Amino acid sequence: MRATVIVCVSAILTGIAGTAVAHHSYAMFDREKTTELVGTVKEFRWSNPHAWMELYVSNDQGGQDLWGIEMNSPNNLARMGWKSTIVKPGDKVTVKIHPLRSGEKGGSFMALTLPSGQTLSDSPRTQPKDGKGAPAAPAGDKYP
Numbered sequence: 001m002r003a004t005v006i007v008c009v010s011a012i013l014t015g016i017a018g019t020a021v022a023h024h025s026y027a028m029f030d031r032e033k034t035t036e037l038v039g040t041v042k043e044f045r046w047s048n049p050h051a052w053m054e055l056y057v058s059n060d061q062g063g064q065d066l067w068g069i070e071m072n073s074p075n076n077l078a079r080m081g082w083k084s085t086i087v088k089p090g091d092k093v094t095v096k097i098h099p100l101r102s103g104e105k106g107g108s109f110m111a112l113t114l115p116s117g118q119t120l121s122d123s124p125r126t127q128p129k130d131g132k133g134a135p136a137a138p139a140g141d142k143y144p
Contacts, residue, residue, distance in 0.1 A: 026098075028102070029101065030098055033098060034096055034098065035107060037055060037094070038057065039055040039056050039067070039093065039095070041056075041090060043089060048074060050072065052071060053109070055069060055093070068105065069095060069107055069108075071122055072109070072123070076122060080120065080121065081120065082120060093113060094112070094113040095110075095112050096109075097109055109122055
């Protein structure tokens with residue numbers, strides 16, 4: 001009886017751990033490719049577990065495609081100098097992403113250039129540097 005309970009509990013814990021790992025998988029993104037999108041922000045969501053951006057991008061047929069871009073968590077973005085109000089609907093931006101392997105209109109966020117020319121990323125590895133080698137803070141903003 002005790003062995004049955006141990007096996008059942010182990011199976012449940014293994015299933016939960018697998019779900020947690022699967023949630024954070026980047027297998028759906030082609031991390032060998034970088035795509036640059038120029039478009040207009042439809043929506044920027046500052047929400048957990050990931051911030052999210054929807055971007056209208058002109059296509060070859062003269063229309064617009066809606067791209068979904070998954071970003072880092074608000075906590076991590078804030079550490080890189082982001083604020084929840086830094087991107088607004090209607091902003092014309094340039095975004096670099098790792099595209100979806102499926103070819104659908106979406107990707108994993110890498111960097112963003114705002115209308116002001118300011119560039120932000122979501123990782124200290126790719127954050128632009130100031131003259132002192134520190135991540136460049138947005139004008140007028142302080143790191144939390």
